[in-house]
Amino acid sequence: MRYSGFRLFAEALRGNTGWKPAWRDPPPKRSYDVIIIGGGGHGLATAYYLAKEHGITNVAVLEKGPIGLGNTGRNTTIVRSNYLLPQNHFFYEKALSLWEGLEQDLNYNAMVSQRGVINLFHAEGARNAAVRRGNAMRLDGIDADLLDKEQIRAMCPLIDVDNARFPVLGGLMQRRGGTARHDAVAWGFARAADLRGVDIIQHCEVTGIDVEGGRVTGVQTSRGPIKANKVGLAVAGNTSRLAQMAGFDVPIESHVLQAFVSEGVKPLVDQVITFGAGHFYISQSDKGGLVFGGGLDGWNTYAQRGNLPVVDHVWSAGVAMMPSLSRLRGLRQWGGVMDMSFDGSPIIGKTPINGLYMTAGWCYGGFKATPGSGWCHAWTIANDAPHKLNEAHRLDRFRTGHLLDERGNGPYPWMQ
Amino acid sequence: MIRIDCPWCGKRDEVEFTYRGDATVVRPEAGAPEEAFHDFVYKRANPRGWHVEWWYHGAGCRQFLKVVRHTMTHEVRSVVRATETPEVPAE
Numbered sequence: 001m002r003y004s005g006f007r008l009f010a011e012a013l014r015g016n017t018g019w020k021p022a023w024r025d026p027p028p029k030r031s032y033d034v035i036i037i038g039g040g041g042h043g044l045a046t047a048y049y050l051a052k053e054h055g056i057t058n059v060a061v062l063e064k065g066p067i068g069l070g071n072t073g074r075n076t077t078i079v080r081s082n083y084l085l086p087q088n089h090f091f092y093e094k095a096l097s098l099w100e101g102l103e104q105d106l107n108y109n110a111m112v113s114q115r116g117v118i119n120l121f122h123a124e125g126a127r128n129a130a131v132r133r134g135n136a137m138r139l140d141g142i143d144a145d146l147l148d149k150e151q152i153r154a155m156c157p158l159i160d161v162d163n164a165r166f167p168v169l170g171g172l173m174q175r176r177g178g179t180a181r182h183d184a185v186a187w188g189f190a191r192a193a194d195l196r197g198v199d200i201i202q203h204c205e206v207t208g209i210d211v212e213g214g215r216v217t218g219v220q221t222s223r224g225p226i227k228a229n230k231v232g233l234a235v236a237g238n239t240s241r242l243a244q245m246a247g248f249d250v251p252i253e254s255h256v257l258q259a260f261v262s263e264g265v266k267p268l269v270d271q272v273i274t275f276g277a278g279h280f281y282i283s284q285s286d287k288g289g290l291v292f293g294g295g296l297d298g299w300n301t302y303a304q305r306g307n308l309p310v311v312d313h314v315w316s317a318g319v320a321m322m323p324s325l326s327r328l329r330g331l332r333q334w335g336g337v338m339d340m341s342f343d344g345s346p347i348i349g350k351t352p353i354n355g356l357y358m359t360a361g362w363c364y365g366g367f368k369a370t371p372g373s374g375w376c377h378a379w380t381i382a383n384d385a386p387h388k389l390n391e392a393h394r395l396d397r398f399r400t401g402h403l404l405d406e407r408g409n410g411p412y413p414w415m416q
Numbered sequence: 417m418i419r420i421d422c423p424w425c426g427k428r429d430e431v432e433f434t435y436r437g438d439a440t441v442v443r444p445e446a447g448a449p450e451e452a453f454h455d456f457v458y459k460r461a462n463p464r465g466w467h468v469e470w471w472y473h474g475a476g477c478r479q480f481l482k483v484v485r486h487t488m489t490h491e492v493r494s495v496v497r498a499t500e501t502p503e504v505p506a507e
Contacts, residue, residue: 240462251458299435302464308417398458
């Protein structure tokens with residue numbers, strides 16, 4: 001069923017009796033060409049691009065719960081490609097260009113809104129870093145604009161640009177950045193993949209990965225064993241555990257990242273704005289709630305809940321940047337378990353096991369990468385080799401020393 | 417909020433401490449092969465369960481401590497001095 005304005009109108013006249021489930025609920029088959037473990041945005045996108053770009057449709061996506069309820073439902077829905085390193089430029093720019101055409105491609109309203117992303121800076125050194133990053137982006141063909149203090153004041157009147165302690169000197173803006181609707185991304189990819197023949201199997205937890213002679217042969221699940229020629233992992237937060245099922249360790253630790261939504265208010269924040277003097281970023285959802293988040297809680301955890309010291313830090317940073325926030329009540333708070341890699345960049349590519357592939361180590365960048373991650377992961381699975389966009393994001397870069405350390409933090413996952 | 421029972425200072429809030437990562441990895445000898453150094457820097461068990469980890473008590477005694485903590489419940493089972501080896505529960 002194709003979605004359109006006409007269909008909406010016609011269904012309204014017929015009492016909405018013609019709508020059908022957006023995807024099937026098939027039982028798992030005994031074998032597939034490709035199994036994708038993880039029914040979040042990345043796994044569903046991988047399955048979709050396998051079918052669309054490579055004609056591989058005998059594919060199953062296995063998800064232990066309902067789709068889209070892991071990190072796909074636990075982020076701040078920001079899309080952008082304002083990175084420093086060229087390897088990340090080209091990858092994230094591919095993702096952003098896919099976001100720009102995603103709704104037409106999927107025939108699904110993902111509510112992609114290119115409202116602009118502004119990174120504020122508050123010191124000369126930070127301005128220099130922003131100029132450097134902006135120039136690096138422009139050299140690779142990505143849009144970046146340097147805004148001064150008065151432009152920030154005009155665009156974002158609620159920001160305390162004259163703050164005595166953290167005066168705003170300006171900001172680096174990517175106008176093509178913005179937000180999307182997280183649920184719609186998962187559902188849109190699921191529906192589009194299903195239409196091309198992909199089986200989306202929910203409530204099917206993988207409990208083991210079968211490896212024979214260094215080659216993957218299938219998986220053990222809570223709904224029985226399933227054979228497969230190739231298996232892709234898209235299980236950010238739990239990548240270490242799945243990799244250990246296949247017999248290897250990955251340079252990843254699991255950490256919790258919190259986010260918050262305030263009560264709904266009239267339009268206050270027109271862009272995505274990040275504070276430069278503390279870890280804080282904010283945007284406003286279409287329902288009116290302010291959506292904001294901060295940094296990691298800072299120690300290994302698999303629990304999808306946050307802890308009070310970071311709640312305190314995030315709200316304090318928010319009030320320092322935008323004092324009127326102090327009058328708002330928090331509505332909801334959640335924590336998602338991040339795959340924190342040792343250099344802060346993702347891992348997309350082959351693994352030590354033949355026929356086993358992974359898209360992992362997403363740190364803070366998972367949601368914005370969703371279509372690009374799926375696209376590159378699908379290419380890597382179909383061709384048994386990385387695409388040039390994700391060649392640098394290979395797992396063995398930690399052995400060869402070709403790290404992608406955007407922030408220069410060193411090998412400390414909780415500091416990335 | 418985690419509370420850590422420092423062997424020198426007593427029970428304190430986590431905000432007094434700085435996390436310093438997995439305490440089970442051991443630096444290889446200087447002449448060890450590259451693989452050993454790769455594993456020392458990058459290879460982590462990242463368990464969903466009991467985790468032995470370094471915490472630095474910066475706002476207290478300024479000592480490094482080994483903490484046994486559960487990564488699902490956040491329960492702190494034991495806290496010992498840096499030179500000691502804590503007991504890690506099986507489950």
